[in-house]
Amino acid sequence: MFLDICKKYPPTKDNLIYILHEIQDTHPQHYISEEAVQVISEYLAVPVNHIYGVLTFYSMYSTKPRGKYIIRLCESPPCYIKSSDIILRRLKSLLHVNVGETTKDGLFTLELCACLGVCGNAPVMMINDDVYGDLTEEKIDSIIDKLSEV
Amino acid sequence: MIKKVNIWLDGKHLEVPETMTIIEAADKYNVNIPRLCYHPDLPPTANCGVCVVEVAGNPTPKRACCTPVAEGMKIVTNSKLLRSYRKTLVEMILSHHDVVCPTCSANNKCELQTLANNMGVDPDTLPNIMHKAPIDATSPSIVRDVNKCIACGRCVTVCNDVQTVYALTFSDRGIESQITSAFGSGMANSACVNCGQCTVYCPTGALRENSDIDAVWDAVLDPLKHVIVQEAPAIRVSLAEEFGMELGTITVKKMYAALRKIGFDAVMDTNFTADLTILEEGTECVNKLKSGSKRPLITSCSPGWIKFMETYYPDLADCVSTAKSPMSMFGVLSKTYYAQEQNIDPANIVSVAIMPCIAKKFEARRPEMRDSGFQDTDYVLTTRELLRMIKEAGIDLKYVKEEDADETMSFYTGAGTIFGTTGGVMEAAIRSAYTLVTGEELEEIDITAVRGLEGVKEATIPVPGFGDLHVAVAHGLSNARLVMDRIREGLNTTGESPWHFVEIMACPGGCVGGGGQPYGNNMAMRARRGEGLYHEDRNLPIRKSHHNPEIKRIYERFLGEPNSPLAHRLLHTHYFKRSVNNGQVIEEATHKHH
Ligand code: SF4
Ligand code: SF4
Ligand code: SF4
Ligand code: FES
Numbered sequence: 001m002f003l004d005i006c007k008k009y010p011p012t013k014d015n016l017i018y019i020l021h022e023i024q025d026t027h028p029q030h031y032i033s034e035e036a037v038q039v040i041s042e043y044l045a046v047p048v049n050h051i052y053g054v055l056t057f058y059s060m061y062s063t064k065p066r067g068k069y070i071i072r073l074c075e076s077p078p079c080y081i082k083s084s085d086i087i088l089r090r091l092k093s094l095l096h097v098n099v100g101e102t103t104k105d106g107l108f109t110l111e112l113c114a115c116l117g118v119c120g121n122a123p124v125m126m127i128n129d130d131v132y133g134d135l136t137e138e139k140i141d142s143i144i145d146k147l148s149e150v
Numbered sequence: 151m152i153k154k155v156n157i158w159l160d161g162k163h164l165e166v167p168e169t170m171t172i173i174e175a176a177d178k179y180n181v182n183i184p185r186l187c188y189h190p191d192l193p194p195t196a197n198c199g200v201c202v203v204e205v206a207g208n209p210t211p212k213r214a215c216c217t218p219v220a221e222g223m224k225i226v227t228n229s230k231l232l233r234s235y236r237k238t239l240v241e242m243i244l245s246h247h248d249v250v251c252p253t254c255s256a257n258n259k260c261e262l263q264t265l266a267n268n269m270g271v272d273p274d275t276l277p278n279i280m281h282k283a284p285i286d287a288t289s290p291s292i293v294r295d296v297n298k299c300i301a302c303g304r305c306v307t308v309c310n311d312v313q314t315v316y317a318l319t320f321s322d323r324g325i326e327s328q329i330t331s332a333f334g335s336g337m338a339n340s341a342c343v344n345c346g347q348c349t350v351y352c353p354t355g356a357l358r359e360n361s362d363i364d365a366v367w368d369a370v371l372d373p374l375k376h377v378i379v380q381e382a383p384a385i386r387v388s389l390a391e392e393f394g395m396e397l398g399t400i401t402v403k404k405m406y407a408a409l410r411k412i413g414f415d416a417v418m419d420t421n422f423t424a425d426l427t428i429l430e431e432g433t434e435c436v437n438k439l440k441s442g443s444k445r446p447l448i449t450s451c452s453p454g455w456i457k458f459m460e461t462y463y464p465d466l467a468d469c470v471s472t473a474k475s476p477m478s479m480f481g482v483l484s485k486t487y488y489a490q491e492q493n494i495d496p497a498n499i500v501s502v503a504i505m506p507c508i509a510k511k512f513e514a515r516r517p518e519m520r521d522s523g524f525q526d527t528d529y530v531l532t533t534r535e536l537l538r539m540i541k542e543a544g545i546d547l548k549y550v551k552e553e554d555a556d557e558t559m560s561f562y563t564g565a566g567t568i569f570g571t572t573g574g575v576m577e578a579a580i581r582s583a584y585t586l587v588t589g590e591e592l593e594e595i596d597i598t599a600v601r602g603l604e605g606v607k608e609a610t611i612p613v614p615g616f617g618d619l620h621v622a623v624a625h626g627l628s629n630a631r632l633v634m635d636r637i638r639e640g641l642n643t644t645g646e647s648p649w650h651f652v653e654i655m656a657c658p659g660g661c662v663g664g665g666g667q668p669y670g671n672n673m674a675m676r677a678r679r680g681e682g683l684y685h686e687d688r689n690l691p692i693r694k695s696h697h698n699p700e701i702k703r704i705y706e707r708f709l710g711e712p713n714s715p716l717a718h719r720l721l722h723t724h725y726f727k728r729s730v731n732n733g734q735v736i737e738e739a740t741h742k743h744h
């Protein structure tokens with residue numbers, strides 16, 4: 001199935017990041033496995049160590065399995081001024097994880113990210129493709145609650 | 151003609167080729183610009199920023215290693231500003247560094263240590279905030295200690311561009327950036343072929359051999375063990391410079407004496423089995439030529455090359471000579487022939503090899519290298535490890551009185567000694583193969599076309615009764631690739647290889663440039679060592695392997711004749727196909743014939 005994704009793109013090196021993106025996005029655990037890298041390596045004729053270098057250079061890729069929901073809390077100054085640290089503490093205690101970790105049930109991964117460009121609504125976070133702004137501790141509780149139910 | 155430009159370096163007017171960088175121009179005129187990542191053999195990575203210089207008309211300093219000279223350029227290499235820049239950089243590096251110089255393998259050779267010392271860096275300026283990461287010692291050959299890595303990138307360049315092995319990479323970025331194998335699998339589970347070139351080019355002690363010094367001392371100091379030692383051709387030409395003698399001086403008899411002083415029970419010589427290799431491989435080559443085979447014969451003595459071939463060219467494994475390397479031939483004979491001759495129980499023999507190579511540690515542990523019924527070669531020490539042992543024993547090689555080696559398995563010819571340099575195996579083989587084919591002696595035995603540091607060398611030798619013998623020599627694995635690709639293409643299209651006989655060595659320059667050679671190495675030094683070996687060859691009474699009387703003797707008393715069934719059982723091997731992802735064996739590529 002990794003190969004099927006590869007084959008959507010012509011086998012040239014400049015397609016590497018697109019292939020990585022699609023493989024990560026379509027994986028239920030939102031990550032790029034060693035096996036996937038080996039398939040890409042053969043398809044593009046790019047050594048595995050180069051792909052690993054690219055993979056770890058960009059923070060958007062993960063080499064470890066992640067949760068169904070990836071929470072990315074903005075750690076830039078505008079959000080920090082609006083107490084993103086309190087939000088972070090709330091998320092950590094609610095989910096029992098540290099930054100970079102995934103909850104035991106495999107539902108949530110907690111990450112930090114750079115400015116999301118919606119500073120007007122600071123503090124801000126994204127969960128998968130959705131943006132959540134004007135965060136408070138109460139809001140966090142209800143968002144997590146709702147997502148946990150489904 | 152390359153155009154020249156006028157520059158002013160610290161006020162001094164110079165005319166230099168316009169293709170040079172500032173640091174190259176400075177090096178040429180002995181102006182020392184501090185540096186950490188730049189190395190003259192490698193393209194600049196421009197990672198460290200230590201080489202900054204002031205160039206008139208520029209508001210900020212420029213990196214000398216990646217800034218080309220230009221007409222009228224005025225360069226200042228030292229100033230208050232530059233000193234403070236450099237000092238800050240070195241202080242920052244040291245604050246993330248496991249500073250343990252006295253016990254570090256790079257002590258006294260480390261470029262970071264030297265620079266910090268020269269600049270009078272005060273370690274108290276910045277506190278050490280290093281988080282100690284685990285050391286990767288998974289490989290029998292190579293140890294990677296990221297706590298001493300300064301992220302200069304030389305190893306990544308060497309592994310990917312010079313050797314095209316693709317084992318090392320940078321992972322992450324910024325301050326977290328470090329060198330690693332893919333997925334942090336450990337060197338033993340990577341494509342690494344153990345060539346060790348990254349260890350020689352590393353400016354610090356972050357990459358080094360997996361040391362066997364303690365095990366060897368234990369054996370040497372054990373009265374119940376009979377510990378014997380062999381030394382590769384390149385060792386005799388690589389010790390002198392460490393004891394204040396001229397680079398490239400042959401110190402073979404001092405080397406024997408030092409090994410006896412250390413306590414080895416018998417001191418013999420790999421050069422002897424280099425001569426034996428010529429007889430075995432030469433016979434194999436001649437049989438192949440006579441059979442009219444269109445497939446070439448490729449040499450097999452370089453273990454880095456062998457693992458590379460198994461990983462990237464397993465389809466051509468049948469073209470590689472089945473002859474074991476001189477080291478492994480020695481190992482197996484030390485526990486069979488030698489044990490028998492000396493009436494010693496092979497179980498009590500500890501067979502040690504001194505090699506310029508760290509891949510030999512991997513080779514010695516290969517399961518195939520147990521044809522004596524034991525691990526044929528127990529321990530392999532690099533040149534660097536031997537130097538440490540000599541120094542620990544308090545021996546100053548310069549003043550050691552020369553001694554001869556023991557009588558068995560040590561006599562060698564000029565052909566055996568040039569095995570240590572690129573082109574040497576080919577030259578040695580031609581000197582004997584000619585006789586094996588024609589029954590006559592080759593008169594002009596200096597085959598200069600295969601000497602020197604050209605990446606790929608080709609020659610044609612007319613052999614009466616056979617025709618033109620086409621040969622090629624490659625050193626450094628990117629050059630090996632060029633040759634192997636042409637062979638593969640030839641075989642796949644016309645069914646013919648462009649050459650009959652090919653020599654490949656994994657390390658640039660051959661064994662004299664091996665991954666176990668002293669730190670602070672460069673191509674010019676490798677060339678000087680190679681010349682040292684040719685010099686020894688010229689002065690030896692016998693210069694062809696088939697004239698070695700001890701070789702005749704071992705065939706008469708033990709092996710029978712070259713490629714005999716016993717020779718095949720003990721002195722030949724077979725190869726595997728390996729994964730490009732992790733270097734592990736997938737299946738047999740050739741079979742051992744009995
Ligand atoms: S790498 Fe250099 S600076 Fe670091 S401990 Fe070793 S000798 Fe000292
Ligand atoms: S030993 Fe050779 S192959 Fe292995 S990492 Fe170093 S340069 Fe690469
Ligand atoms: S391991 Fe050595 S050569 Fe490689 S980046 Fe680190 S310091 Fe440089
Ligand atoms: S030597 Fe120029 S940047 Fe390192």
